[in-house]
Amino acid sequence: MTAHIARTEHLDGTPNPAPRVDSEVGPLRTVLLHRPGAELKRLTPRNNDQLLFDGVPWVDRAQEEHDAFAEVLRGRGTEVLLLSDLLVAALHDDRARIAGIHSAVNERRLGIDLADALRSHLTSISPEQLATALMTGMTFEELPAAEGASLVRKMHHPIDFAVDPLPNLLFTRDSSVWVGDRVAITSLALPARDRETALTDLIYAYHPRFRKTGRAYGAHSAPVEGGDVLLLAPGVLAIGVGERTTPAGAESFARSALRDGLAHTVLAVPITQERATMHLDTVCTMVDRDAVVMYPAVRDNLFAYPVRSDGDGGVVVHDRTPFLDAAAEAMGIEKLRVIDTGLDAVTAEREQWDDGNNTLAVGPGLVVAYERNVETNARLEDAGVEVLRISGSELGSGRGGPRCMSCPIDRAALK
Numbered sequence: 384m385t386a387h388i389a390r391t392e393h394l395d396g397t398p399n400p401a402p403r404v405d406s407e408v409g410p411l412r413t414v415l416l417h418r419p420g421a422e423l424k425r426l427t428p429r430n431n432d433q434l435l436f437d438g439v440p441w442v443d444r445a446q447e448e449h450d451a452f453a454e455v456l457r458g459r460g461t462e463v464l465l466l467s468d469l470l471v472a473a474l475h476d477d478r479a480r481i482a483g484i485h486s487a488v489n490e491r492r493l494g495i496d497l498a499d500a501l502r503s504h505l506t507s508i509s510p511e512q513l514a515t516a517l518m519t520g521m522t523f524e525e526l527p528a529a530e531g532a533s534l535v536r537k538m539h540h541p542i543d544f545a546v547d548p549l550p551n552l553l554f555t556r557d558s559s560v561w562v563g564d565r566v567a568i569t570s571l572a573l574p575a576r577d578r579e580t581a582l583t584d585l586i587y588a589y590h591p592r593f594r595k596t597g598r599a600y601g602a603h604s605a606p607v608e609g610g611d612v613l614l615l616a617p618g619v620l621a622i623g624v625g626e627r628t629t630p631a632g633a634e635s636f637a638r639s640a641l642r643d644g645l646a647h648t649v650l651a652v653p654i655t656q657e658r659a660t661m662h663l664d665t666v667c668t669m670v671d672r673d674a675v676v677m678y679p680a681v682r683d684n685l686f687a688y689p690v691r692s693d694g695d696g697g698v699v700v701h702d703r704t705p706f707l708d709a710a711a712e713a714m715g716i717e718k719l720r721v722i723d724t725g726l727d728a729v730t731a732e733r734e735q736w737d738d739g740n741n742t743l744a745v746g747p748g749l750v751v752a753y754e755r756n757v758e759t760n761a762r763l764e765d766a767g768v769e770v771l772r773i774s775g776s777e778l779g780s781g782r783g784g785p786r787c788m789s790c791p792i793d794r795a796a797l798k
């Protein structure tokens with residue numbers, strides 16, 4: 384398991400200084416993925432909406448698709464870290480165990496007796512078993528036998544969740560985000576995902592590999608999700624504000640990035656508050672140093688509020704400007720190219736829903752995309768972008784594409 388090892392060199396043999404991410408398209412050296420596991424088996428037609436899936440995935444096939452995704456990345460020289468490996472390694476530290484158990488035991492749901500029983504059970508099991516319980520959750524019938532009669536246990540249905548499962552761990556993009564050499568643990572908006580950040584927090588705090596990693600953003604409660612954060616260029620962030628990231632979250636993230644010198648400009652970008660456009664990266668991702676693929680329906684009506692430092696510890700919020708203009712100006716380029724997918728409205732809407740705009744750049748002009756978005760991919764190739772196609776028939780039921788399913792930890796600088 385490579386997760387225990389502090390690497391001194393990259394897979395390509397170059398020395399490995401502290402990891403950092405300054406752009407969306409610098410050659411991808413290290414990425415965090417989560418291979419979907421038993422937590423997906425918790426999804427049923429009764430709970431899938433609440434757990435933010437649009438169906439009930441075939442788990443074995445989802446795993447095969449995910450393995451193929453990881454292989455495509457490894458094939459391009461990217462080191463793939465798996466969240467479950469990191470979690471198990473971190474849970475060897477007792478402080479991490481305490482934090483993980485604390486996040487999972489909900490006294491309001493379980494009552495005092497059952498909560499105590501669950502705490503002592505989780506304290507007694509191995510790091511591997513604890514990691515599984517934290518990711519997969521537990522039903523009432525899986526709880527250990529407790530002393531005395533528990534009304535809570537009697538009155539719950541045996542397959543009700545005593546600890547909620549976390550099927551959206553698959554989307555590692557959202558629960559942490561690297562800016563420069565710092566990692567920000569985000570604040571997820573919806574209850575179904577709330578506990579994911581407790582896991583990323585303890586991984587970055589207690590896994591030996593990340594002990595020296597500084598934090599950005601801090602422990603804020605205003606929601607910011609990683610899918611809304613785009614690193615357009617070194618020093619330039621765009622933050623979508625819509626169904627998930629709130630205005631307060633964007634302001635707080637912007638203040639912290641500007642204060643810490645991680646950015647000189649933050650563009651706060653309003654997006655429609657609906658499921659199809661839950662994050663900025665569902666409508667726009669970078670595919671090259673100066674190019675994005677974008678859902679045509681938003682191309683002309685996305686705008687941004689540029690936020691900059693006032694030079695005195697505060698921030699200045701500038702008037703709203705068309706997004707593409709504001710981005711080009713902040714990036715110091717003449718124009719941010721939009722790859723013209725030239726699609727009719729219906730095809731564009733279908734492929735946007737299936738995450739056609741949610742590509743993961745492995746390097747400038749080289750992206751991973753779902754194969755099903757045939758038309759969008761063809762237009763990307765016409766524009767000179769190399770597309771590495773992966774299958775996502777099952778993975779896609781969670782409504783997230785290659786960018787959503789990946790958290791870059793280290794990208795080489797752009798030349």
Ligand SMILES: NC(=O)NCCC[C@H](N)C(=O)O
Pocket residue numbers: 434435436551554556557576609610611661662664665781782783784786787
């Ligand atoms: N960055 C992203 O767009 N992530 C996709 C998250 C999908 C997940 N089922 C959710 O609704 O939060």
